[in-house]
Amino acid sequence: xxxxxxxxxxxxxxxxxxxxxxxxxxxxxxxxxxxxxxxxxxxxxxxxxxxxxxxxxxxxxxxxxxxxxxxxxxxxxxxxxxxxxxxxxxxxxxxxxxxxxxxxxxxxxxxxxxxxxxxxxxxxxxxxxxxxxxxxxxxxxxxxxxxxxxxxxxxxxxxxxxxxxxxxxxxxxxxxxxxxxxxxxx
Amino acid sequence: xxxxxxxxxxxxxxxxxxxxxxxxxxxxxxxxxxxxxxxxxxxxxxxxxxxxxxxxxxxxxxxxxxxxxxxxxxxxxxxxxxxxxxxxxxxxxxxxxxxxxxxxxxxxxxxxxxxxxxxxxxxxxxxxxxxxxxxxxxxxxxxxxxxxxxxxxxxxxxxxxxxxxxxxxxxxxxxxxxxxxxxxx
Numbered sequence: 547x548x549x550x551x552x553x554x555x556x557x558x559x560x561x562x563x564x565x566x567x568x569x570x571x572x573x574x575x576x577x578x579x580x581x582x583x584x585x586x587x588x589x590x591x592x593x594x595x596x597x598x599x600x601x602x603x604x605x606x607x608x609x610x611x612x613x614x615x616x617x618x619x620x621x622x623x624x625x626x627x628x629x630x631x632x633x634x635x636x637x638x639x640x641x642x643x644x645x646x647x648x649x650x651x652x653x654x655x656x657x658x659x660x661x662x663x664x665x666x667x668x669x670x671x672x673x674x675x676x677x678x679x680x681x682x683x684x685x686x687x688x689x690x691x692x693x694x695x696x697x698x699x700x701x702x703x704x705x706x707x708x709x710x711x712x713x714x715x716x717x718x719x720x721x722x723x724x725x726x727x728x729x730x731x732x
Numbered sequence: 733x734x735x736x737x738x739x740x741x742x743x744x745x746x747x748x749x750x751x752x753x754x755x756x757x758x759x760x761x762x763x764x765x766x767x768x769x770x771x772x773x774x775x776x777x778x779x780x781x782x783x784x785x786x787x788x789x790x791x792x793x794x795x796x797x798x799x800x801x802x803x804x805x806x807x808x809x810x811x812x813x814x815x816x817x818x819x820x821x822x823x824x825x826x827x828x829x830x831x832x833x834x835x836x837x838x839x840x841x842x843x844x845x846x847x848x849x850x851x852x853x854x855x856x857x858x859x860x861x862x863x864x865x866x867x868x869x870x871x872x873x874x875x876x877x878x879x880x881x882x883x884x885x886x887x888x889x890x891x892x893x894x895x896x897x898x899x900x901x902x903x904x905x906x907x908x909x910x911x912x913x914x915x916x917x
Binding site: 557559560563564566567568570571572573574575577578579581582585592595596597598599600601602603604606607608610611613614615617618621622632633635636637639640643644647648651652655656659663703704705706708709710712713714717721 | 733734735736737739740743744747748751752753754755757758759765768772775776777778779781782783784786787788789790791793795798801802817821822825828829833836837844890891894895899902
């Protein structure tokens with residue numbers, strides 16, 4: 547789609563990506579401010595810096611893939627509305643199952659890495675990862691599904707917007723979930 | 733149920749590998765932990781930088797996959813109108829966003845009471861721009877070339893490629909970021 551100006555034409559995709567990206571990086575900055583609050587817990591949970599990038603990555607990947615699959619299905623008219631049962635259900639359930647499998651693997655990996663590299667035996671990191679992941683998924687997955695359908699219905703391309711959107715929301719929600727979980731456990 | 737098991741089967745390995753790769757990048761952060769605690773703008777900029785690079789991985793993959801499924805990609809892959817056009821859209825946005833997060837992180841750090849120095853702003857800006865340009869180029873190439881390969885193998889690039897590009901984004905960001913912090917600060 548093009549917006550035709552007097553001397554130039556600007557691609558609508560550009561503005562969709564540009565706007566979504568700026569909202570997203572601002573969300574990332576908010577996540578950074580939340581992260582700076584966690585820095586004083588690093589001594590208590592040494593595996594946190596090892597867990598954190600993978601955890602944020604996983605949350606963004608699962609929600610990003612979900613949004614991208616729904617976006618493709620909406621574009622090729624395989625999926626029309628939120629009530630379309632089986633495709634939507636399978637997409638959501640697979641995201642939840644994948645979230646739990648990957649979180650457990652990641653928590654275990656962070657535990658092993660800090661144990662073997664730094665000699666720190668802190669099994670709590672696996673529970674922190676699991677509880678934080680379940681907390682984060684409770685918000686992220688419904689939000690991803692609803693927003694993808696809403697954007698498509700409003701005439702926007704979810705492929706342009708959902709990537710930045712889910713990573714921004716994912717970062718803020720995930721770090722918040724970790725902060726809440728740490729305060730619950732420690 | 734068939735779709736669910738297909739999604740899980742296609743995704744689980746690559747998701748675990750991607751997350752573990754990112755956590756290996758976390759070791760880079762751990763190695764500069766002492767500097768990070770003192771350099772608040774860097775802590776603030778990190779999730780935004782990380783997310784931004786990952787976003788481009790998702791956007792490039794999602795748009796390329798949709799275009800592939802619509803049957804609009806024909807001819808030499810990297811020379812198609814779609815690919816060249818997408819690159820011209822992504823790179824300027826990446827550069828402006830990199831400058832924006834550098835300025836914003838220093839601004840927020842200042843208001844949190846950590847003081848302000850032009851030299852620190854310059855260094856944060858330099859680290860962010862180096863990371864952004866390098867990683868956007870790498871991710872763009874991987875998403876397009878490997879995405880086409882995945883599609884030709886009758887797999888959905890949405891499932892396979894998004895975790896891969898975001899993992900490269902994460903690992904790459906952590907490595908380049910940690911290395912730059914180590915060298916520059």
